[in-house]
Amino acid sequence: MDIEKYKVSEDIELQKISTLEFIEDAEKKLKKTRKKLADLQDTMYAEGKYSALICLQGMDTSGKDSLIREVFKQFNVRGVEVNSFKVPTELELNHDFLWRHYIALPAKGKVGVFNRTHYENVLVTRVHPEYVFSENIPSVKSLDDLNDEFYHARMEKINQFEKHLVDSGTIILKFFLHLSKEEQKNRLLRRLNIPEKNWKFSSGDLKERKLWEQYQECYEDAINRTSTYYAPWFVIPADDKPTARFIVAKTILQEFEKYNFKEPTLADKDINKLEEFKAQLNNE
Template identity: 75%
Template sequence: MDIHKYIFSEVKDLKDFSTKEVIEEAKKKLKKSRKKISELQDTMYAEGKYSVLICMQGMDTAGKDSLIREVFKDVNARGVVVHSFKVPTSIELKHDFLWRHYIALPAKGKIGVFNRTHYENVLVTRVHPEYVFAENIPTIKSLDDLTDEFYHNRMERINQFEKHITDNGTIILKFFLNVSKEEQKNRLLSRLNIQEKNWKFSEGDLEERKLWDKYQDCYKDLLRRTSTGYAPWYVIPADDKPTAQYIVAKTLQEELEKYNFKEPILPQKVLDQIHEFKEQLNNE
């Protein structure tokens, strides 16, 4: 599989990417990839030089939760931390818009998953600009102040944030789960038709669906402005969940394999005494 075809670049448009792709035996292939991811994470943890940040974005029902569950099922529970960012708390609103994301970054050796990310600050707030007022920014006095320039400036701050953390050993992979409007409709209906899924449904889902075109325009802009060589966006066809899950897992696997993680070697003094240590234990 050529994972590079999913990378978004300035010469591409969101319409260039399909929402539907079906890979044969995707579930079987996923099991192999996630086992390898687990092994790579173990070695990365032992080496202690790098961390991984996975950013997951997508429209409602795109399958972010189930993808995270399936891709990281075999990773040591202490090796992966998932953060689902909701509406900012009162404490978070007293800081700049990146603060709560910065303090949630993964430690070296670990994989951090942002389920919805710092990009909500140039996505949801762009569709609903009134949300920005809660941040109490001195220069923002009315909706007229929330121009394209304001959001583009934030995108540049995000690029700088991501460059800073990559320079310090964080590997960033960003995935946009590209689901079609028709498939979203089917998944919302599923939540209504299947009693066990009723709890997932919210009236707000329908209100946000009415803003589909506006969200798509915002995604196009942020993908174009924030897909970089050090933190690329991958546009993943998400209408078929097993395929989307496998593509993400395979992309993560291949990216981690590039780093050739090595387990640390014991100091020579300890190596010289290994035989002695074995004898001590065997003679207890």
């Protein structure tokens, strides 16, 4: 599969990118891919040289939660950490906007998954700029201060943040689950029509849906300004969940393979004594 067609290497227009792709036997292919991915992550963990940060963004119902469950289900639990970022707490608001993300970063050898990410700070807050007032930024005195210049400067800070992480050994892959408005309606209706899915529904989903076009504009601008060679964005067609999951898993696998992770070897002094160690154990 050519993952390059999903990578954002030049400015995009989301409305011109299809939200629907169907890959035959995607679920079966995902099973094979996630096993390879889990094995590769075990080697990365043993090597302890790199960490990886997988960023997932998308409109409500785009399938982030189920994608995490299906793609990473075979990972050793010690090697993967999932964080979901919702409304900032009082403590988080008393720090800069990247602080809560920085302290959640994966250690070397581990894969960190951000379900919603630091990009919420240039997406949700751009659609609802009044939220920024909770950050108590000295230079922000009115809504007039929360203009394009403010958000573009914040995006540049994100670029610098990610560059610092990459230089320190973190592999960053960012995925936008590109969902159609029609498919979102179908998924919201499913939550309403199936009793055991009711708990997933929030009336706030409908309020946010009315702002669909604004969100698409903000996503497009953020993706274009922050897809870099060191931390690329991938736009994934998300109307078919099995296909989206397989594409994400395959992309992560192919990107990880570029790093040629290697398990560490025993020190020469221990290698020369392997037979002696075996004998000690067998003679107990």
